Amino acid sequence: xxxxxxxxxxxxxxxxxxxxxxxxxxxxxxxxxxxxxxxxxxxxxxxxxxxxxxxxxxxxxxxxxxxxxxxxxxxxxxxxxxxxxxxxxxxxxxxxxxxxxxxxxxxxxxxxxxxxxxxxxxxxxxxxxxxxxxxxxxxxxxxxxxxxxxxxxxxxxxxxxxxxxxxxxxxxxxxxxxxxxxxxxxxxxxxxxxxxxxxxxxxxxxxxxxxxxxxxxxxxxxxxxxxxxxxxxxxxxxxxxxxxxxxxxxxxxxxxxxxxxxxxxxxxxxxxxxxxxxxxxxxxxxxxxxxxxxxxxxxxxxxxxxxxxxxxxxxxxxxxxxxxxxxxxxxxxxxxxxxxxxxxxxxxxxxxxxxxxxxxxxxxxxxxxxxxxxxxxxxxxxxxxxxxxxxxxxxxxxxxxxxxxxxxxxxxxxxxxxxxxxxxxxxxxxxxxxxxxxxxxxxxxxxxxxxxxxxxxxxxxxxxxxxxxxxxxxxxxxxxxxxxxxxxxxxxxxxxxxxxxxxxxxxxxxxxxxxxxxxxxxxxxxxxxxxxxxxxxxxxxxxxxxxxxxxxxxxxxxxxxxxxxxxxxxxxxxxxxxxxxxxxxxxxxxxxxxxxxxxxxxxxxxxxxxxxxxxxxxxxxxxxxxxxxxxxxxxx
Amino acid sequence: xxxxxxxxxxxxxxxxxxxxxxxxxxxxxxxxxxxxxxxxxxxxxxxxxxxxxxxxxxxxxxxxxxxxxxxxxxxxxxxxxxxxxxxxxxxxxxxxxxxxxxxxxxxxxxxxxxxxxxxxxxxxxxxxxxxxxxxxxxxxxxxxxxxxxxxxxxxxxxxxxxxxxxxxxxxxxxxxxxxxxxxxxxxxxxxxxxxxxxxxxxxxxxxxxxxxxxxxxxxxxxxxxxxxxxxxxxxxxxxxxxxxxxxxxxxxxxxxxxxxxxxxxxxxxxxxxxxxxxxxxxxxxxxxxxxxxxxxxxxxxxxxxxxxxxxxx
Numbered sequence: 001x002x003x004x005x006x007x008x009x010x011x012x013x014x015x016x017x018x019x020x021x022x023x024x025x026x027x028x029x030x031x032x033x034x035x036x037x038x039x040x041x042x043x044x045x046x047x048x049x050x051x052x053x054x055x056x057x058x059x060x061x062x063x064x065x066x067x068x069x070x071x072x073x074x075x076x077x078x079x080x081x082x083x084x085x086x087x088x089x090x091x092x093x094x095x096x097x098x099x100x101x102x103x104x105x106x107x108x109x110x111x112x113x114x115x116x117x118x119x120x121x122x123x124x125x126x127x128x129x130x131x132x133x134x135x136x137x138x139x140x141x142x143x144x145x146x147x148x149x150x151x152x153x154x155x156x157x158x159x160x161x162x163x164x165x166x167x168x169x170x171x172x173x174x175x176x177x178x179x180x181x182x183x184x185x186x187x188x189x190x191x192x193x194x195x196x197x198x199x200x201x202x203x204x205x206x207x208x209x210x211x212x213x214x215x216x217x218x219x220x221x222x223x224x225x226x227x228x229x230x231x232x233x234x235x236x237x238x239x240x241x242x243x244x245x246x247x248x249x250x251x252x253x254x255x256x257x258x259x260x261x262x263x264x265x266x267x268x269x270x271x272x273x274x275x276x277x278x279x280x281x282x283x284x285x286x287x288x289x290x291x292x293x294x295x296x297x298x299x300x301x302x303x304x305x306x307x308x309x310x311x312x313x314x315x316x317x318x319x320x321x322x323x324x325x326x327x328x329x330x331x332x333x334x335x336x337x338x339x340x341x342x343x344x345x346x347x348x349x350x351x352x353x354x355x356x357x358x359x360x361x362x363x364x365x366x367x368x369x370x371x372x373x374x375x376x377x378x379x380x381x382x383x384x385x386x387x388x389x390x391x392x393x394x395x396x397x398x399x400x401x402x403x404x405x406x407x408x409x410x411x412x413x414x415x416x417x418x419x420x421x422x423x424x425x426x427x428x429x430x431x432x433x434x435x436x437x438x439x440x441x442x443x444x445x446x447x448x449x450x451x452x453x454x455x456x457x458x459x460x461x462x463x464x465x466x467x468x469x470x471x472x473x474x475x476x477x478x479x480x481x482x483x484x485x486x487x488x489x490x491x492x493x494x495x496x497x498x499x500x501x502x503x504x505x506x507x508x509x510x511x512x513x514x515x516x517x518x519x520x521x522x523x524x525x526x527x528x529x530x531x532x533x534x535x536x537x538x539x540x541x542x543x544x545x546x547x548x549x550x551x552x553x554x555x556x557x558x559x560x561x562x563x564x565x566x567x568x569x570x571x572x573x574x575x576x577x578x579x580x581x582x583x584x585x586x587x588x589x590x591x592x593x594x595x596x597x598x599x600x601x602x603x604x605x606x607x608x609x610x611x612x613x614x615x616x617x618x619x620x621x622x623x624x625x626x627x628x629x630x631x632x633x634x635x636x
Numbered sequence: 637x638x639x640x641x642x643x644x645x646x647x648x649x650x651x652x653x654x655x656x657x658x659x660x661x662x663x664x665x666x667x668x669x670x671x672x673x674x675x676x677x678x679x680x681x682x683x684x685x686x687x688x689x690x691x692x693x694x695x696x697x698x699x700x701x702x703x704x705x706x707x708x709x710x711x712x713x714x715x716x717x718x719x720x721x722x723x724x725x726x727x728x729x730x731x732x733x734x735x736x737x738x739x740x741x742x743x744x745x746x747x748x749x750x751x752x753x754x755x756x757x758x759x760x761x762x763x764x765x766x767x768x769x770x771x772x773x774x775x776x777x778x779x780x781x782x783x784x785x786x787x788x789x790x791x792x793x794x795x796x797x798x799x800x801x802x803x804x805x806x807x808x809x810x811x812x813x814x815x816x817x818x819x820x821x822x823x824x825x826x827x828x829x830x831x832x833x834x835x836x837x838x839x840x841x842x843x844x845x846x847x848x849x850x851x852x853x854x855x856x857x858x859x860x861x862x863x864x865x866x867x868x869x870x871x872x873x874x875x876x877x878x879x880x881x882x883x884x885x886x887x888x889x890x891x892x893x894x895x896x897x898x899x900x901x902x903x904x905x906x907x908x909x910x911x912x913x914x915x916x917x918x919x920x921x922x923x924x925x926x927x928x929x930x931x932x933x934x935x936x937x938x939x940x941x942x943x944x945x946x947x948x949x
Contacts, residue, residue, distance in 0.1 A: 343700065380786050388947060398780060399776040402775045406772030410772045421753045423696055493793055496730055518687075523690040523691070524690065527695065528696070529756055529852060542758065547762075551924070555769065
């Protein structure tokens with residue numbers, strides 16, 4: 001029963017992807033059902049931007065649904081929410097008026113809320129779902145406020161009317177709308193400091209849902225930002241782009257820093273989603289600044305780099321979440337400190353996770369490298385802006401992106417190395433089993449997507465350029481070289497991924513062939529790991545994830561603010577005999593301590609004050625209602 | 637056709653010349669320390685000896701451990717196809733720019749760090765953790781130094797930078813340009829594991845970075861890792877030499893310019909190797925947690941170099 005449902009979802013995804021690709025290539029259409037809803041009715045419009053994101057939703061749904069055939073077998077209850085979640089995500093990019101958009105948006109949030117809550121008995125899921133619900137509705141409130149304001153100023157709730165009326169709005173009104181809508185979409189995209197729900201909700205959901213939430217749902221926040229900033233409002237002053245780029249740079253660095261010290265495999269991946277949305281926003285921010293500065297070809301490049309990273313992140317992050325799900329399935333834990341040695345027990349999952357890790361660490365010749373490279377090229381070209389302040393902002397973006405790339409590499413050495421290599425650190429890891437057929441197929445598809453997006457930027461980038469060109473108000477779509485080589489802004493930079501891959505393959509094969517013919521490597525014998533003469537090797541001697549991350553904790557201690565808790569129990573006879581040592585070195589979150597705790601405390605204090613008027617007497621409450629009515633009548 | 641030949645020439649040069657650079661550095665260091673030291677050709681003898689030996693592989697390891705030396709060598713050889721060693725635009729120059737080269741180095745670092753964890757010994761893990769920490773903190777400096785170069789050259793293609801900066805010989809005394817050079821030089825020291833960041837001659841477990849990671853390698857695997865390491869040093873030095881001081885790098889592929897280009901490269905490398913030997917004999921290794929301060933310093937140099945361009949135009 002559930003199997004049929006997931007197969008159907010995969011077919012639905014395939015159809016959505018095909019429709020979306022056609023839309024992205026320029027096949028436009030509109031569907032209107034005015035009778036279905038008030039305020040303009042249900043209205044869907046296909047345009048290149050919407051088509052791209054629909055294609056993303058559909059293409060990610062295929063491997064996730066196939067994976068679910070093995071992972072969520074027999075889970076019929078989750079199926080309904082899953083299908084609703086997919087359908088809502090497919091409608092969001094096509095919605096053509098405010099009501100359609102908000103209904104789909106809220107359905108998407110509610111369905112994913114139900115999926116986060118799938119394990120209703122676990123305290124962790126319940127509190128994660130609660131935080132998620134609060135944050136997503138705070139975001140919705142901002143969206144609603146922004147949309148109502150736009151509706152009031154333009155007298156319509158159809159996006160086409162906003163587009164037409166936006167140039168005539170006062171600058172202050174446009175700024176207010178951008179900030180409100182931006183806040184609402186940033187909360188969904190998981191931008192720092194609105195990210196708190198993300199590391200809680202993504203790990204709590206089943207892994208194929210985590211893959212979709214991370215790979216696709218948060219990208220709809222990015223979609224909203226593009227749609228609101230560049231389409232509805234038709235672009236703005238350079239500071240919009242500066243804000244977006246700096247928010248992206250902060251999110252990228254902070255996200256990866258949190259991921260480094262987190263040893264819960266799925267939470268680590270969730271923090272990396274914050275990082276990658278940050279990278280996407282760096283590219284988009286660059287596009288916004290270039291557009292405002294009247295450099296449409298560079299604006300297209302920045303936006304296309306951000307969109308490319310959106311696709312890439314969906315591919316590798318979904319792959320990593322599915323891999324983490326397979327590990328969770330096999331070992332029953334998400335704690336990396338209890339894993340190890342899985343590369344021997346789960347070779348396929350390990351291979352998939354390695355591809356995902358190399359892709360997210362932006363290693364050539366995989367896809368993450370291509371989009372980071374493009375983002376770098378967009379940022380480096382700020383030398384064409386003659387404005388020292390903006391140039392320095394771009395330098396911050398460059399340094400932030402570079403630091404993020406380095407730290408992400410470190411983090412995925414940890415994630416792959418501690419999870420899959422060396423000796424198993426627990427019985428569960430020693431007895432782990434390989435994922436079953438459908439799960440392997442889901443991961444395999446995504447690994448292929450990572451390779452294809454890495455090798456084929458010459459096919460993908462021109463499409464993204466055509467999607468970005470109307471947003472950047474570029475009359476001419478810039479060309480990006482030929483089938484073999486990407487060329488950016490003439491001779492500024494070039495990249496040929498097929499050539500790089502061929503060079504790497506040849507450079508590995510040639511020495512291998514020469515040395516094998518010469519007879520090296522024939523004599524190899526196995527022996528135990530060297531360990532200064534100790535007798536046996538156990539998993540307790542291995543480097544742990546905590547130890548691995550320690551240099552970073554020391555270097556960035558102003559950010560992590562770790563607390564050292566050392567607890568030594570000695571024998572009652574003599575303090576020289578130590579019975580037990582407990583050592584903990586937890587980090588503290590700046591955002592929890594300095595932002596959310598004070599706000600929550602203030603809300604609590606306010607609520608206590610409000611208790612004075614809440615006596616429990618029905619008569620008193622009736623009087624309040626009467627008083628409120630009178631005040632309203634007087635005001636009206 | 638010429639492009640292919642030049643590409644092959646560069647690969648052969650990097651592959652065959654790298655051990656000589658390492659050997660020369662060791663000899664110079666020994667002389668500066670008042671020892672006679674080994675011949676500069678000693679690394680070739682070492683490699684031959686290692687290739688002939690049995691490899692002992694820990695039974696804890698997986699295929700990652702055995703594949704890593706090949707990935708390392710492949711990434712260095714592929715980088716040698718792109719970096720302007722003897723001409724400004726070698727055969728595969730269109731395939732990428734300096735950012736590709738840096739990420740090819742990161743590909744090697746990634747696999748080497750995984751191999752360090754694979755044997756399950758604490759030393760390997762320690763080395764991996766430190767190596768990726770140093771690499772991560774060096775990355776912002778690399779990009780900003782590259783940005784400083786791109787600002788002065790108006791392009792980021794390696795060949796374009798070489799050709800453009802060659803027309804501006806006065807840059808050799810421009811303070812902003814030299815700041816970027818100094819920043820990149822410090823990054824080179826950190827990325828290739830030289831003093832004062834890491835001591836390539838040490839075998840003291842608790843202070844090793846690179847050596848701790850490769851502790852488990854032996855036989856032909858060790859030969860490959862060492863060879864890749866010296867290629868990385870050569871490529872970094874060549875980047876420093878030809879990007880910042882591109883005098884004498886030919887554009888055309890003809891016999892005489894190529895010979896002159898080789899000569900120019902050799903003399904520039906000799907100067908850089910001498911400078912490196914001097915630094916290595918005169919400073920002590922930094923404590924691990926002082927290294928970030930050094931890298932922060934190099935980052936500051938790169939930032940100054942970039943801002944000087946913006947403020948002085």
